[in-house]
Amino acid sequence: MDNQALIEKIRELAPWHHDIELNDEVHTGKVFSPTGTLPKQDNDGVTLISPRVQFTNLVKGCYPDSMLEGKSFLDCACNGGAYCFLAREFGANQVVGFDVREHWIKQAKFAQEHRKTAPVDNIRFDVMDLYDTPKQNLPKFDFTYFSGIFYHLPDPITGLKIAADLTKDVIFVSTAGVNVPENPTGMSMSRESTTRVMSGVYEMSWFPNGPECIQALLNWLGFKEVKLVRLVENPNNRIRMSIVAAREEGRLEHAPGELMPEVKITTNRKKS
Template identity: 25%
Template sequence: MKPEELRERIAQAAPWWHSIELAPGIVTPGRKTPEILAGEVAAMRLDALDLRDKSVIDIGAWDGFFSFEAERRGAASVLAFDHFVWSLDLAKASAYRTDCQERGVPVEPLEAVPGLWCPDTLPGKRGFDLACEARGSRVGWRVGDLMTADPEALGRFDVAFYLGVLYHLRNPLDGLTRLAAITREVAIVETHAILIPGREDRALCEFFDDSALNDDASNWWVPNEKALVGLCRAAGFRKVECVSEKPAEPTPRERNLSQRLRNKKYRKPRDPIYYRAIVHAWK
């Protein structure tokens, strides 16, 4: 593909979630910048796991950055698996969310907003498809929801990425149980997390019954570290290693989130700290 054609097709596939290099010097304009993604890859401690010759599934792959990263690290096969954002018209969804924010009204579940949910045409998968084509990638894909997929039909994978998915589930323990069923060696689980100073010894999850967490009505449960580890164990993982740093100080992004939540309704004597937690959950 000529660079001009590639640039035009990148623009047509917007908005992008991931910044992915599709040709030398041509990077998609993802909401997650190359710097954010480099930090996330480092935080996942992928270097501690040898992906060479492994089968990998990337659940909630979206534009596929982490799938391509697994391929780059020598995985024998990579399956990008998603359904939710792939079924959305993301440009319209983004315009809808901005409009709600400007009008100060709650953001409704996107799949219920007329004109946004298109599971037959998968407009939200165009970015992933273009990235595969331009990179000449061998990453495979399947449309599906792990909560309803048949684990037998899906098969088992040496390594499972479960990045940014857990808090979208109504039933996180069921989701992790399904994850354990398809994982042969290790799953990397990355999630929104909460730290309540003085309450680290209790396994706690905060429930969001509205779109207060990032203006996203599909965000439900936010565990603390003890709950995350306990959920993974209860789901069938033998050993769970927390590889993320506990936040002494919230990052600016998370401080902003905590502040916004407090302003809405979460005025508490002990200020919770929101951050991203990552575990390696071993079978």
């Protein structure tokens, strides 16, 4: 396919959330904006992101010696597949990405077919619901990505447990939340559209009340070391948090972020 045909196909597959480099001239996002950024309202309500810099820093910090060379990588809710492509570029030799929406997996497969700037073999993309992954007999992965999915699930604890149980070494969780300082380990119920391409498919959803909620869950799931990579406060008490966690203590020495002190969960239940 020549560049003009690629551009036409990229337009046909819009809206895109991930800016993915196909060749030196054609990037999926740059078809719509030369800088790879685009106001949400001009992109069917979908934010366009270019994840290279943030993902490179994370991988460098978690795997400082040889990036993802020879590692396996799982992306839950992979969308257009940008993180899978970068993981493969950084040396991962077994990469699996899945998303519940065909819209995104079509983009990921199209990009896989036409990406010329890095290897695209050993990457598998599937249309799949997170809750169906335990039936697939997937192997365990060194590094799991769980970005933008926690707050789209009707039972995020089961969802995170599914991803954690598939993880040998490091898990990255990024999620929207609400700021509830008086109960930061709790969650707040919400409802969302099931038809918007960026949302979940169950209507019922939950926001963590603070990073401590995700930290406590990850500790419970067997991740001994947890770092808060980023916490952003948005209007209307909304927050956005990114957290990285490792099964082994001391493992995240070079990873970005601040170590999170252990959360003390108190109970007001009286002893009988």
